[in-house]
Amino acid sequence: MNLVRSVSPSFSMSLAGTVLCVLVVTTPTYGQTQATAKAADSPPQWAYPENNPNYKPPADDGKPLRVPNSTAGYTWTQLRTRFIAPVWHPEDHGPLPDIVAKGRDPNVFACGFCHRADGPGGPENADLAGLPKSYFIQQMAEYKRGARVTSVSSRLPPTLMIGLSKPITDVEVEAAAAYFSALKPRKRIKVVESDMVPKSYIAGLVWAATENGEREPLGQRILEIPDDLIQFESRDPRSTFTAYVPVDSLAKGEALVNKGGPGKTLQCAPCHGPDLKGLGPLPSIVGRSPSYMFRQLYDFAHGARTGEWSPLMAQVVSNLDENDMLAIVAYLASLDP
Secondary structure (H helix, E strand, O other): OOHHHHOOHHHHHHHHHHHHHHHHHOOHHHHHHHHHHHHOOOOOOOOOOOOOOOOOOOOOOOOOEOOOOOOOOEOHHHHOOOOOOOOOOHHHOOOOOHHHHOOEOOOEOOHHHHHOOOOOOOOOOOOOOOOOHHHHHHHHHHHHOOOEOOOOOOOHHHHHHHHHOOOOOHHHHHHHHHHHHOOOOOOOEEEEEOOEEEOEEEEOOEEEEOOOOOEEEOOOOOEEEEOOHHHHHOOOOOOOEEEEEOOOHHHHHHHHHHHOEOOOEOOOHHHHOOOOOOEOOEOOOOOOOHHHHHHHHHHHHOOOEOOOOHHHHHHHHOOOOHHHHHHHHHHHHHOOO
């Protein structure tokens, strides 16, 4: 499927102009130097937390768990079954297609298990609510043909996505894409600039605050943590998060997003829309997990994403260092989706 064919003539002209501008930004000498430097990079652990085998999740006592403002109840065993998408708040969405609700045993997990019933996901994966249908379908195709991988090959979420992209059918992808594209994303992330943050540890696949209230320096990273870890582990789509970011990163990110800069990068609006909420087949980039968005920029820059739109994005980010990327995603996450 060629997504360019679905773009309006005016969008195609705008995108063509954008591509030309991008090609002018990077000089061959600097690009070669940058590529050499990037090859030696190590993906930052704050953005790529791997599964913590020492973390002990709550034990199943056989009693149904509850979450705020819901009459539903699930045991921990049910909540950890990849072929069940818990429906805590049915009023927030329509009926789930089978592929979202229960997947297809044994290899196609329920989309709503990882991404939740109405698509918000978490810091460990993508927010699917409101993604353009064609973009959703294209990304599944890119997982399937190996054009979308990750800079840390052992991370579980992309490994699962790559695995299930093989047996999932076009009809199932179409059903999931139609369902998630019709949903409206919600504001769920509060971005806070701070030098000091809660001391944290990896709880499964995400960072979480320690229970003793200790604090530590943030440094040059983003700490994105659930406001209620148990609610998040219960796969409640209404879970909220706080993302701590370095002081002054929002202003820096705003400037990079809205102005770009000679020799640095381009404005985001020409491709992602004047409100950054998507344009044609390209997705919204506001209000999303900053941890997730950072991984995408890093993966584009390091060649882990080589799909249809990837060459354009790779050049947009090629001159950005990790602090630039951090500032950009912090600012974007602070905006309403």
